[in-house]
Amino acid sequence: MVRSPSRVRHVSVEASVMFALVVRSLKPQSIPKSGIIGALQGKNYSTVSEATFEVKSCDLYKLEQGPNTSVSLSRDDALFYYRQMQTVRRMETVAGNLYKAKYIRGFCHLYSGQEACCVGMEAALTGDDAVITAYRAHGWTYVRGVSLVGVLAELTGKHVKVIHLTYIMIFMLQIPLGAGIAFALQYQGKPNVCVTLYGDGAANQGQLFEAFNLAKLWNVPAIFVCENNGYGMGTSVERASANTDYYTRGDFVPGMRVDGMDILAVKEATRFCKDYALKNGPILIEAATYRYHGHSMSDPGTRLKIDTEVRKEVEEAAEKAKSDPELSLENMYNDIYVNPPADYTVRGCDISIQHSST
Amino acid sequence: MWLSCYLSSALRSCPCLIVTGETTRMTLVQAINNAIDIVLSKDPTAVLFGEDVAFGGVFRVSVNLRDRYGRDRVFNSPLSEQGIVAFGIGLACAGATSIAEIQFADYIFPAFDQIVNEGSKFRYRTGNLFNCGKLTIRAPIGAVGHGALYHSQSPEAFFAHIPGIKEVPTGDYELPLSSAEVLIEGDDVTLVGWGTQVHVLRDVVTMAQEKLNVSCELIDLRTILPWDLETVAKSVVKTGRLLIAHEAPYTYGICSRNSSTNTGQYHVSPGERLNREIMSV
């Protein structure tokens, strides 16, 4: 769990950015209530500071009422979310390239295509809410406050890495932990929730249902989120799940299916669920999304100033993550114990080989 | 019930002789594919299932088998290890030869209860009325290149602790179980390994000969439980020294058992063990 950074707002950016946001985040049938689009299309860029958009309503399970379908957004927030999504996409493209160039070894699960999920949810959370993800974690790690260099250097295994894990590759059995974290938050009297993420594939593990039961039994503030991207490795949801309406699979836990490709819908659903979970206990979100397998979809139209900025930022971070000195083999013997004595050594292959360990 | 752990780095060419009239040289993965192929062709009750096995599986072990035997005999399971093993136990006790794949041994733990408390005790518990002897669970063990925490573990010792399971690291149908193979004969020291360590030890044998003029005898243990005490002990009596190499952590591993058994019954000095510190990678 990583805290959110203090948000840097970017105010003085071209209004065309707003257009890109609208294009990317809203379904064609969504009708903006303000005059922004019209103004943009006429190339007379609007300078309104707030706008309201219609989003698709969620499918509901055991809920009388769902999130609002009318979502307001300030210009600053719009730019901030756009920048974050753009950064995650760019970061993943670069991570994919680093992987192909063998700077990143092992496994590398890209989040490309799912950006609206992490950015939208984070937008409705605070730094004190807890988030627990599976291994498709790069985007989440970034929006929770780890720098670009931090994420990329973690993947390349360089000195600048910040998380001090040897690799990011997290098992999918993290789900039940979410119920425990949520219980702790409630016990400590905090106004916070625990968001627990898993994929459509992991949704078929028995532990999930055990966690639902515990969470509902004790009515803890847990939001279970199934990021449904259609596939678990090579197996499609239809071939893996008897019921592919994941939002209904909590039985006694109410749920909703949100359009995971629409950042505003995701944000509003998360806001709704946080409120619900704090009052009533666990709730489930299925975010219908899609992954592009590290393939970058180029943006329609001209490249925006913000895109160029993001590109530069990511490339600098990637450079640092590439050029920083490699962790030595000796590093493999570190991080076994917290603050070991200065002369602490670890046995190597046989008793005669001792490695120092910090 | 059989638990067959094969090495995850099996794509490295591993010599393995299959006697089918003429002999063919295959990698271990090809040999397992061939073994399953033969079982499916000869035994109409045999079925193969696991995560993504219909597409060939992540190690390509089941490649082409769905095309050859159809979707109802070679099929994908949901991502549910407990379900896979439990389903396999049920299937086997109803008379089918069931071959269950767990993608990596690291992922076998959700199924641990089913293996320990259901499968392995089924025959005993029912007074031999039922059994799941027709179930084979296959899982790759050991370090795969750059696999990190969750693709590098060697959990074979957990299963060696359970009565009712036979554990084989190679899974070759032509080989008798519980028989180790002396791969290289030597006089000065006995080296024992299984899985990828056999390759490592082969290099050690050459290096020891070239650099130290030491003659090593190399034994591939092949079956972890019950293991071939006789072959190992005979060798150790000849050489007077034993060195066991395994990838798993050193506490209470399979080789602590092996080295102490040798000491007790054959009065040779305790074997030296080469393995890793208790850490996650």
Ligand SMILES: Cc1ncc(C[n+]2csc(CCOP(=O)(O)OP(=O)(O)O)c2C)c(N)n1
């Ligand atoms: C217990 C366990 N079994 C199998 C795997 C191997 N595995 C890694 S990712 C994956 C697919 C997961 O699909 P999904 O939950 O839909 O997540 P996505 O990759 O689509 O984000 C599988 C089967 C694993 N990591 N853990």
Ligand SMILES: [Mg+2]
């Ligand atoms: Mg998926």
